[in-house]
Amino acid sequence: MLLACQNISKAFGTKEVLKDINFHVNEKEKIAIVGINGSGKTTLLKIIMGEESADSGQVVIAKDTTIGYLSQHQDISFDNTIYGEMLATKQYILDLEANIRRLEQDMKHAEGEELEKILETYNRLSSKYDRDNGYSYESEITGVLKGLGFGPEDYDRHINTLSGGQKMRIALGRLLLTRPDIIILDEPTNHLDMPSISWLESFLSSYPGSVIVVSHDRYFIDRIATQIVEIDNKKATVYHGNYTYFASKRAEIRANMMKAYLNQQQEIKHQEAVITKLKQFNREKSIKRAESREKMLDKIEVLDKPTEVASEMRLTLEPSVESGNDVLTVTHLAKSFGTNCLFQDLDFDIKRGEKVALIGGNGTGKTTILKMVNHLVPKDAGTIALGSRVHIGYYDQEHQVLSLHKTIFEEISDAYPDLTNTKIRNVLAAFLFTGDDVFKKIEDLSGGERGRVSLAKLMLSPANFLILDEPTNHLDIQSKGILEDAIRSYTGTVFVVSHDRYFINRIATRILELKDEQLYSFIGNYDYYESHKDQVYEAAAPKQTDASADTSTAPSATPSGKDDYKKQKEEQARLRKKENDIKKTEQKIEETEAAIAQIDEEFLNPEYATNSAKLGELSKKREELEETLSALYETWETLLA
Incomplete structure (x- = not known):
């Protein structure tokens, strides 16, 4: 321990x-x-x-x-370059290496007992150098820097010129390298x-x-x-x-805790009612009985009420109007900021009922795409077309439409006057506003709190196309779960940018990845994306027909987002058909085996013991079923291959 x-x-x-x-x-x-x-x-x-x-x-x-500790608010004031700061964590390795080199020089001029002592020290230090990864400390440093998003071109950058987020990554890298x-x-x-x-x-x-x-x-x-x-x-x-086990076990434990709490509360109320009744009799025996019950009640260790979200706080989203099947169609979309080209010639579409997550590295243009769809940022080229009867509900932390002079409660109740006070409070509680919190002024809230109010407001809107930019930021695990359940049961369409992979895994039916100015489509959740991305990248990579061809002039074979999407849909359809064929074949195998078993039982029927015609008929039928079963097994094995 x-x-x-x-x-x-x-x-x-x-x-x-x-x-x-x-x-x-x-x-x-x-x-x-x-x-x-x-x-x-x-x-x-x-x-x-x-x-x-x-x-x-x-x-x-x-x-x-x-122990190495990285806090949320680290004091980061390293007067060094990025690589120099990482190298400083290996100073003891550098000192050890210098001592080993010095001993090597000393050995050239020593002999006898002095040489033996130097050799003993040299062997001890060399073993420690090897044990502490001295021969590969440089690759360890570059591996950590690469993993945290820093390339060789960043090594000589001074840390004081970095953003707060980059400095935190440097602090994390230093900590990891100290091991x-x-x-x-x-x-x-x-x-x-x-x-x-x-x-x-x-x-x-x-x-x-x-x-x-x-x-x-x-x-x-x-x-x-x-x-x-x-x-x-x-x-x-x-x-x-892990977390999956915890979430499952916690729900089970909470259910038992809530049951125990409610049972105890019921028993306490029952005992209190009996005590009141006994006292009302106002007789010596009844009063003694009441006092005895009160003593027993005082000894009970009262259970705390589990802090589980009440079922009535679960959000239900339902669009007031159903959109057409084609919700969003984007063709040949391009955007640059100055000399920085984010992407060009992007094609994708979103159909009714889809939950599409747009992912990619920082700065690739994900939020820009959402803003272009909402006409907040102009496009350089291409078309963005909304389908019929599409009503957008947009959540953007940088574009929150809230009335600063109103309270949180007024913001919701004025937007939705038909909602009861209880419904409003339940929705706000789902987004962490409880008790007197609901009467805080919007202008007094932090950025994160304003984001939660905007999200609560959006969740109540009648929109049929929700566009969400990082909706789980500033939410705790419980509130994220409420939001996920609401989106999963939502019959409208969702287009979301998020770094929350668990959230994406639970809600997404399709993932679009913006990578290297290209758009890749994956029909599935985040786990599907993780297991298929390398395969998709490889299929989309440019192919060279001539090994000696100049790569700068080789034609790109990278498929457009639409082509990629079409191919994946075809592949998904093929896989679904294969799965259905396997299930149907397995069902037929079970039915055929059951029919053979039924015939075997009929062979044992005493009534047929002397009926050669019937026995012959059963034998022939059994042979046919055996042939069918053999063919089914072959089909099944072929499908599984």
Whole structure:
């Protein structure tokens, strides 16, 4: 065991945040700490690191255990270049290498006992150099930099010239290169694009040390975590598995907890009613009985109500008008900003009922496409056509149409006057506005809070084509789940840009990836994209007919987005037909085997024992069924090949 949190409790004034938190970290274990916003996750990390003191309890760390910590608000002021800062983490390797080179020189001039001592030191230092990856530290540095999105052209850039997000990536890279026994990360994916997040997942999954991470990125947690610590209602519950296991088990546990809570509440009310009735009898025996029941009631340890989202807070979205089948058609779309060409000649379309996720690296033009569809940014070339009866509902964090002087409640109730107060409160609660929060003025809200109000407002609109730009930002895991369920059951059409892969995986029926100024289409969710992307890239790569041909003049065989989409639709149709044929063949096999079994039973019928004609008929029928069964098995094996 490397680290243990034992009965950690913490309060800020009268507000208790953590109560008797217990969990431990073993070698190579990957732990994710989850919980709603404000549940105390970051506070717990600060207590582990000694930046905050616990009111009670203790953090026990094994002797000589090294810990590396990346907070959400890191103080990043490195007076160095990018590569120089990474290299500084390997200074002990450089010092070790210098000592080895010095010993090599000393050996040339030493002999006898002195030489033996030098050789002994040399062998010891060489072993340590080899053990600490000294021979490949440079490739380790370049691998981390590449994984975090920095190429050789960035190595000499001074860190003080970088953006805040880039500086956070440098801080993360430094931490990973120091290779501590325990890596502690607070929301590490906030400043990473999808390729970098994917790289970090692989790095942490294979990391030989232990990891503690706080994150709202459920796909990320699912990929790396071997244990989930959920902080809820000030207490911690440990789940031994990844996020998928946690989500399933948590629902089961919550259902049992809610059942136990409701049963206990019912029993308490029953006992209170009996006590009241006994006291009303106003007799000595009845009063004693009432007092006895009161003592029993006082001894009951009252269960806390589970903080599960109530079913009435689930959002249901339903467009008021059904659109035509063709919702959006984009042809030959092009956009540049100055000399920066984002894309050109893009073709794609979206049909009614599709949930399409647009993904790609930072700066590829995803949000620009959404804004062009909404006529907020002019296109350079191409056409964007909406289908018949299409009504857009648009969510853009940078283009929120809210009345600053109104309260949150007024913003919703004025937009939808037919909604009851209860319905409005339930919708706002789903987006983390509860109690008196609903009476806050819009002008007093943070950017993230305004985004949540806009999203709540949009979810109530009668639009049949929702266009969403990063809708899960600033939502906790519970609220993301509510939004996902609403979109999954939505009968309209959705076009969304998101970095939240778990969200995409749950809602998307098709993925469009904007990569290298090209658009690639994948008919499926994020898991489908992950398993098929290399195959699609390879198929779309330019082919050279002559090995000696000049690559600069070789014709591009990259299919357009529309061609790619058409081919994938054909492939998907072929696969669906194959699956149906397999199912039908398996069903026929079962039916044929059942028919053979039925004939075998008829052979045993005493009535047919002396009826040679009937037995002959059964034998012939059985032979025919056996031939049919043999042919079905051959067909089945061919389909599976």
